[in-house]
Each structure stands twice: as C-alpha cells, then as structure tokens.
Amino acid sequence: MANLVGSRAPFAGTAAVAGGALTALLSLGLDLRPLATRARAMRTRNATAVPSICPYCAVGCDTIVSVVDGEIVNIEGDVRSPINHGNLCPKGAATYQLHVNPNRATHVLHRKPGGTDWEPMDLDVAMRRVAALVKETRDRTFVETTADGTPLMATTAIFSLGGATMDNEWNHLQQKLLRGLGVVAIENQARI
Ligand code: SF4
Numbered sequence: 001m002a003n004l005v006g007s008r009a010p011f012a013g014t015a016a017v018a019g020g021a022l023t024a025l026l027s028l029g030l031d032l033r034p035l036a037t038r039a040r041a042m043r044t045r046n047a048t049a050v051p052s053i054c055p056y057c058a059v060g061c062d063t064i065v066s067v068v069d070g071e072i073v074n075i076e077g078d079v080r081s082p083i084n085h086g087n088l089c090p091k092g093a094a095t096y097q098l099h100v101n102p103n104r105a106t107h108v109l110h111r112k113p114g115g116t117d118w119e120p121m122d123l124d125v126a127m128r129r130v131a132a133l134v135k136e137t138r139d140r141t142f143v144e145t146t147a148d149g150t151p152l153m154a155t156t157a158i159f160s161l162g163g164a165t166m167d168n169e170w171n172h173l174q175q176k177l178l179r180g181l182g183v184v185a186i187e188n189q190a191r192i
Contacts, residue, residue: 043066043073044066044074046068047066047067047068047074048068049066050066050067051063051064051065052064052065054088055164055165056091056164056165059084061081061084061087061088061089062077062078062080062081062084063088063095072096072099075096075099076088077092107121107123108120108121108122108123109121141157141158142182143155154182154184155181155182155184156184158178158181158183159185160174160183160185160186161187162174162187162188162189163189166188174186
C-alpha cells in the first residue's frame with residue numbers, strides 16, 4: 001500500500017497543477033476543442049480501425065477499436081451507428097480500460113474458509129471445486145415438493161450473479177444450466 005500511495009502522490013500533484021492551468025485557460029474563454037480533436041487524431045494515427053460492439057448491455061452500441069501493432073490504443077463510439085450515433089454511456093466509454101488495465105485480475109483468487117488472504121488458485125482446480133460444491137449443495141437442498149405436495153423442484157441454496165460483460169450466448173447457457181439444476185436466484189450485475 002505504501003508503494004501505491006507513494007507512486008501516485010507525484011501524479012496527483014501534477015494533475016492538480018494541470019487542472020489549475022486548464023481552469024485558468026478556460027476562464028479566459030479559450031476554445032480547447034481543436035486541441036482535443038488533434039489529441040484524439042494523434043492517439044489513433046496509423047491505427048487499424050476495427051468495428052466492434054460494446055460488451056456491456058443489450059443496447060449493443062457500435063464502437064471503433066483502434067489497434068496499433070496488435071495492441072488496442074483506443075475505443076470510442078462509431079459515428080456511423082444507427083443505434084448510438086457515436087455516443088457511448090459512461091460504462092461503454094470506459095471499455096478501453098476493460099481490455100487494457102494493469103489492475104485487472106488475470107487468474108483465480110481463492111480465500112480459504114476462515115482465511116484472511118486471497119491466494120492464487122489453478123483454474124482447473126477452481127472449476128472442479130465449484131462444480132463439486134454446486135452438486136453437493138444442490139443434492140443436499142433440492143426440494144421436490146412443498147409440504148402439501150405441490151411440485152417445487154427447486155433449491156434456494158445457490159445464487160448466481162453474472163457480470164455485465166457476459167454476452168447473450170453465455171447468459172443463455174447459464175440460464176439453461178441453472179434452471180435445469182433448480183436454481184431460482186439468478187441475477188446480473190447490470191441490474192443491481
Ligand atoms: S455504451 Fe452503454 S448503453 Fe451502449 S451498449 Fe454499452 S453499456 Fe449499453
């Protein structure tokens with residue numbers, strides 16, 4: 001934590017100075033739009049423009065992904081789109097950070113029962129553990145009928161929470177699997 005704070009402090013100071021200078025320039029009535037346009041053009045200069053779709057929600061806004069030497073350098077709304085006309089909501093506008101982000105977790109982390117630290121776990125081991133726990137929990141808690149004999153065929157002991165970046169195909173399979181197991185508590189982060 002000390003390193004993080006230490007490495008961010010100079011940037012915070014620089015940003016504060018830059019922010020003050022920017023405020024002063026704006027107060028003089030300076031039009032910075034040409035600079036913003038030029039900065040964007042420089043960022044995407046010599047980039048390959050790849051048409052894509054925002055992964056976050058069912059609106060399906062069109063995006064342009066700019067790629068240089070196999071690396072994504074920018075993602076923005078596609079002005080040709082009849083859906084979003086180049087606009088993106090704040091979530092979609094941050095799609096670049098979904099792909100290019102040093103803070104993104106790239107491996108499974110597991111905290112043992114009663115533990116206080118997260119530890120890396122092999123993906124295959126994690127998948128087998130999840131499968132085993134789901135089966136054990138479902139078998140132990142599945143209710144076929146209520147007390148008066150009404151068919152129920154469900155378990156309330158398992159909850160599924162999906163992420164907004166999961167696509168339609170994934171969600172379709174997820175629903176089929178979980179409803180087949182009798183899970184009724186199925187939710188998505190995008191609605192919470
Ligand atoms: S930009 Fe926003 S509204 Fe458009 S698809 Fe992405 S999340 Fe949905």
